[in-house]
Amino acid sequence: MLTSVDTKSRFSRRTLFKTLGLGGAAALMPARSRAAVLPDTGQEMATLLDLNKCIGCGACVDACRDVNASRYPEPKKPFPVMYPSRVKAEDFSDNRHVDNRLTPYNWLFIQSATAEGREVFIPRRCMHCQNPPCANLCPWGAAARQGSGTVAINTDICLGGAKCRDVCPWEIPQRQTGVGLYLDLAPSLGGNGVMFKCDRCSDRVANGKLPACIGACPNGVQEMGPRDVIVAKARDLAKATGGFLYGLEENGGTNTIYLSPVSFEKLNAALMEGKQSGKTGANTSERVEQQGPGRPHLARVADVMAGSNTLAWAVLLAPLAGVASAFLKGTRKLMNTSSPQPAVSDAAARKEERNA
Amino acid sequence: MPSLTLYRLVVAVLAVSGVAQMPIFKRYYIADIPGLGWTADFIFTHRLHYLAAAALLFWLARRIVLSGASSIGEGRLALLLALIATGVPRMLKNLPDVSFSPTATMLIDWTHLGAAMALGLTALAMVFKRHPHTSRR
Numbered sequence: 001m002l003t004s005v006d007t008k009s010r011f012s013r014r015t016l017f018k019t020l021g022l023g024g025a026a027a028l029m030p031a032r033s034r035a036a037v038l039p040d041t042g043q044e045m046a047t048l049l050d051l052n053k054c055i056g057c058g059a060c061v062d063a064c065r066d067v068n069a070s071r072y073p074e075p076k077k078p079f080p081v082m083y084p085s086r087v088k089a090e091d092f093s094d095n096r097h098v099d100n101r102l103t104p105y106n107w108l109f110i111q112s113a114t115a116e117g118r119e120v121f122i123p124r125r126c127m128h129c130q131n132p133p134c135a136n137l138c139p140w141g142a143a144a145r146q147g148s149g150t151v152a153i154n155t156d157i158c159l160g161g162a163k164c165r166d167v168c169p170w171e172i173p174q175r176q177t178g179v180g181l182y183l184d185l186a187p188s189l190g191g192n193g194v195m196f197k198c199d200r201c202s203d204r205v206a207n208g209k210l211p212a213c214i215g216a217c218p219n220g221v222q223e224m225g226p227r228d229v230i231v232a233k234a235r236d237l238a239k240a241t242g243g244f245l246y247g248l249e250e251n252g253g254t255n256t257i258y259l260s261p262v263s264f265e266k267l268n269a270a271l272m273e274g275k276q277s278g279k280t281g282a283n284t285s286e287r288v289e290q291q292g293p294g295r296p297h298l299a300r301v302a303d304v305m306a307g308s309n310t311l312a313w314a315v316l317l318a319p320l321a322g323v324a325s326a327f328l329k330g331t332r333k334l335m336n337t338s339s340p341q342p343a344v345s346d347a348a349a350r351k352e353e354r355n356a
Numbered sequence: 357m358p359s360l361t362l363y364r365l366v367v368a369v370l371a372v373s374g375v376a377q378m379p380i381f382k383r384y385y386i387a388d389i390p391g392l393g394w395t396a397d398f399i400f401t402h403r404l405h406y407l408a409a410a411a412l413l414f415w416l417a418r419r420i421v422l423s424g425a426s427s428i429g430e431g432r433l434a435l436l437l438a439l440i441a442t443g444v445p446r447m448l449k450n451l452p453d454v455s456f457s458p459t460a461t462m463l464i465d466w467t468h469l470g471a472a473m474a475l476g477l478t479a480l481a482m483v484f485k486r487h488p489h490t491s492r493r
Contacts (some may be wrong), residue, residue, distance in 0.1 A: 084384065086383070120382065133399075135461070138465070139465065140462075140465060141463070141464065141466060146457075146458065161378065260475040308402050312447050315412075319413045319414070322418035325419045330421075330422070
């Protein structure tokens, strides 16, 4: 098996796969079932990634990098000195070639995990949650969920506080220091750059094109369409193949659904094993961690926003409760003033006492 | 508990949990102070913010019905209404299946932040000014 001899080399096992894949595998594989363009349904769109088909060739990663290259950050150096000293710069500008993890210059990468004797390749990027904590909790309104279900960060206004990464169950967004609006505000005291992540090629999709990664895949691993159609298809495929699904329920539901021949519990355990030993599943000589910063897990995730959503109802009902409590108080007062007088008045009682 | 004391307590919780939505308590060592680690927990402070918002809306509605809007003070009421008018849409945006446009999202966030800052700065000014119209009941 070919291994990467130089970390900066673009020729690797993946390059070989891709070369073979693009040249020959497309002809050998089953016919692709995806549409040439994305229908403009106006609905929430989801993506299904059939991991049975992924050979880890990396065509999707390269397509993502090519299409989005013009959007990558060009930081100003030296970076502003940030206070206090605990605030560290995060700089990938000298490591733009890194494509085996998420970085500000790499919004999609291919993870691999070996379970049940099988190596599974998993293209990883933003999950595009249905109720994304990153967009909900961004204090600056830089992240937003679009009606299409795409979650995107506005890099023109993002200040790089990285709260989105902190609240993301997969810690997807990646920060690049030395770029963005914070430089024009108080760069020493607040902010630290701009956060970057996949936005499902919003601009391309708006023009009826497919996201770059979907179009570039020689094996039709990904399929994008209206969420209800994609979910139904994912369930049917899982049932028919005895496969497993990830992303349907995670974090209250996402628009990225993985179909795997191996259970995600086992895949995640394999990722964690790789994290411990610094090994890939199959090829021990590459010694690349598969889980860690920029390399998300595959564990089950509870809905981050669930508690807040419940409390939102309390907020909406609170004014009604306030009015009701005021009326209750008024009613009590009214009842007290209109209650019948005692048969014998105090004065009469005192008179009786004196007479007695 | 006297009505205004409750109001001040609720607004203090709103202020702390609101400021905690910005990633600064950890950066500036506040969360390192024993007992204040929760200030860096975005999810916890977000829920706390909602709880305090519910308490504020309860207090406001009850007081308006019982004592009339004038009992709150014209300036304070205007500031609170600005806070609520920007906070409620911000909260609705966070509900599942609700999406505002990116521009609307940005404007809601900025105006809510502005309304909160206006209330905070006014309160601060009043503390120093000891304005005669500020109720001290």
